[in-house]
Amino acid sequence: MTHATLWLATPSRYAGLKPQAARIALALLALLLAATFLALASPGPPPVSRDPAQRAQDQADVMLYESIVQDMRGGQDYYSAAAQELRSGDYPMRPFVTFRLPTLAVVQALLPRDVTIGLLYALTIGVLFAWYRQLKPALARTPPRLIAMALLCGGMIAFVQGELASFHEIWAGLLIALSLAVRREDKWIEAVAIGLIAMLIRETAALYVGVMAVLAFAEGNRKEALGWAATVAVLAIVVALHAHAVGQVVRPTDPASPGWAGLLGFGFFVKTMQLSTALVLAPLWLAAPLIGLALFGWSAWNSALALRALAIFAVYAALLGLFGRTDTFYWGLMIAPTLLIGLAFAPDGLRDLIAAARTPRRKITITRMTR
Template identity: 65%
Template sequence: MRRPPSPLWLAQPSRFATLSASRARAALALLVLLLATTLLALGTPGPPPVSGDPANRAEDQSDVVLYETIVEGVRHGGSYYPVTADALRAGNYPLRPFVTFRLPTLAMVQAALPAFVTTALLYLLAAATALAWFARLREAFARPPPVIAAMALLAGGMMAFVQPDLVAFHEVWAGLFVALSLAVRRPGRWMPAVAFGLVAVLVRETAGLYLALMAAIAWIEGDRREALGWAAAIGVLALAVGLHAHAVAQVVRPLDPASPGWSGLLGFGFFVRTMTISTALGLAPLWLAAPLVGLALFGWAAWRDPLGLRVLAITAGYALVLALFGRTDTFYWGLLVAPTLLVGLAFALDGVRDLVVGALDRRRITVTRMVR
């Protein structure tokens, strides 16, 4: 181990600050490989382009229009499952297996509230998420300027989450609850994090991977009580999904179409592409945005804090799911981890500097034995 250089932005040296020269070179080579691999996104198919014309909203945001139709049906006295089945049939959507039906949580809440209240709640949730992350990030950096930069990156990751047109989109709410859960979790104070994580999965069950990874990390770290807390949330999700499947079975007909399946096998490049679409990186050309996704992942690894590894593990978990099972029309799964991704760029500066300094370190210690 070598003496760590003084941090540039961070309050403490990065995770790579004390690596030996050989390990720093190896880590630097892996970083270059990661950045090169992100360029696979250039050859990976993405979702169909949108026209941006308000007159074509039904085609550009067909899923959102579907969810809005369901909410309106429930608001006017319909029962959730028959209303959803009719809406899926009308839109030529598959009705089998049962996971093609969203859990009723969000639709029922929206149907019970005026539209402007639901939008206000979304903004309130986004603000609470930003404040929670501000509390964590101001501890990570030594001065205000990098904190401001990190918050700007957080805002870039949350661009899609404050659009009123997407208020009926389940992943928007679930992604914010996942980000809020991560921010409020601290050693010995995990109950609020579990509660917010549970809300996320009751809105969108694909957030269950988040619960499973948090439970596994808590178990590995030796906090059995926290691990059991996350496991209890998984149990509640399992019960809710079981009841949901039973309700769906009552409204599905034998001739209703089935889903084509979730074995896209589009690879790591598809995950990178979904992250560029889901964040402010969509404003940049793909050849530039793709390496920034890899650099953000590296940044989370560089932060010497348990939260950094948690964010990295969860993002990597969803990257694997998208790479193996995602289809071009399910790119929105990436919204579950999009809010926090770009913040990793704020940690990357110290991490890259420390790897370069370590890789170039050629100092040698010579021990001379003197005999009198």
């Protein structure tokens, strides 16, 4: 028996599940929600003081990137400026990935700061518009659509802060959200191009592109899969040239990175999602299960886009849980914009899952007849 939908326009992925499968899914959901509380024991970055006088300490990385751009406006090339600022800030300079790709800094050095911030806001508006177009047919009525858009805004709370415009993950995260929203089976070139831009700003966007390539191939969309793969090949060439350029400015005595094998686990991923979204305003004991429900909600929306989003969240959760350190929590910004939208799909998924689990088994009665 299929019930009328609550917020979704069509039944959730869990509608019509067999009772045994629904009970297993409920058990897995309970396990997921319990696992989110690991965030309570997970280490995190030191708290931000919010004192303007302490900005150099609170936003050291942002100020590093701003200083590099300022040096470039003064006539230095990117690699010399980056090496100088990294060295003066006692940052690790080996291996070469400690240097960001020059794309964002070069663009910002060519533009006035106000224009850069204007572009950031324009990109944010573009993400909002693209996701509204995606969500309008998925959600049956106006109130759920408005709630979904509010959740999208909650995921982008860090992305409309002009003082973070020099932060690479801010731009890459918005570009990933935009690429995912504009991709369609018959219209994927724009999504691929936006994904390439995201990678050229922050190379960890390659995880997103890789997921999109694999899923396109799995669905039989070979041309699309080749398109995504081609952008990875372009990135590989760019990274090779980048590594060579970094090698020209790094000295043997420069400090090396301590490594990225943080092994902080799923709880750290949950904590980064709290810190990267509007859930930072809520206590962690409340924010943690909401993040779990958001992931569940994405699994409930019966669409290919939702499966892509889930796969992307899973890959970045693995990145953060395995390789993240407390000072690299900002990697979570790569997927923060869209995560909370899943809460808009959760009511239908929960109702359908519980209803399916409670469906009584049909009893077969055998009557013995004698003549």
